[in-house]
Amino acid sequence: MGLIRFFSFQRQLILFAVCVALTVLLWSTVGFVWAWIPLLFVIILLTKHLLIGTVNGAAMKLQEGDADGAMKLLNFTIKPSWLQFGYHGMYYFMKSTIAMQKGDIKKAEALTNRVLNMKLADDFKGMAYLQLININATYLQRDPKNQLFVNKIKELHLKAKKLNITTQQVKEQLAQVDMMLKGTHESQKNMAVPGKGGMKSMMQQGFMKRAPGKRKK
Numbered sequence: 001m002g003l004i005r006f007f008s009f010q011r012q013l014i015l016f017a018v019c020v021a022l023t024v025l026l027w028s029t030v031g032f033v034w035a036w037i038p039l040l041f042v043i044i045l046l047t048k049h050l051l052i053g054t055v056n057g058a059a060m061k062l063q064e065g066d067a068d069g070a071m072k073l074l075n076f077t078i079k080p081s082w083l084q085f086g087y088h089g090m091y092y093f094m095k096s097t098i099a100m101q102k103g104d105i106k107k108a109e110a111l112t113n114r115v116l117n118m119k120l121a122d123d124f125k126g127m128a129y130l131q132l133i134n135i136n137a138t139y140l141q142r143d144p145k146n147q148l149f150v151n152k153i154k155e156l157h158l159k160a161k162k163l164n165i166t167t168q169q170v171k172e173q174l175a176q177v178d179m180m181l182k183g184t185h186e187s188q189k190n191m192a193v194p195g196k197g198g199m200k201s202m203m204q205q206g207f208m209k210r211a212p213g214k215r216k217k
Contacts, residue, residue, distance in 0.1 A: 015045065058073040096111035157174070
């Protein structure tokens with residue numbers, strides 16, 4: 001992690017420019033015999049950028065709470081479809097997260113659905129399903145009586161449960177959603193009442209208040 005922080009996109013650009021200049025200088029003076037060394041770095045840096053892009057740097061920015069900085073870095077990715085090793089999915093997932101932070105839920109939803117259409121590991125797909133669950137919970141908060149969002153959340157949760165997820169954090173978050181759907185989450189047992197804690201949270205207000213089928217008469 002420390003190496004990633006140190007080897008920032010800006011420093012990679014500087015190194016790339018220096019290596020290009022050295023390649024041209026050495027090739028024109030002493031020939032390929034020495035020019036191949038900086039040329040190798042040029043090739044490595046260019047290949048890395050094409051296959052990985054600026055995803056790592058953008059992820060660091062996002063962790064620091066700098067959504068604008070993360071988006072600026074993502075925009076330096078030449079062609080997202082060329083990204084490999086799951087980075088193409090992470091590229092669109094981060095853009096979805098940034099869109100959510102800026103309140104553009106429709107864009108966030110479209111980007112997350114794009115992630116799910118890619119060939120990615122189940123752990124990553126689980127994160128995408130959780131993102132869509134959160135998006136639909138936001139829709140439900142805005143329109144609490146709309147049963148369509150409740151059904152969509154249940155559908156997404158069911159699809160996520162069918163995945164072979166190994167990441168503990170993703171497992172725990174899906175378990176939290178499961179408890180919310182069943183009405184057994186701790187936060188639901190301590191729902192705010194007038195004069196004791198103020199307004200209910202989104203999770204307490206929406207579809208997660210009680211187990212399906214156990215409505216008050």
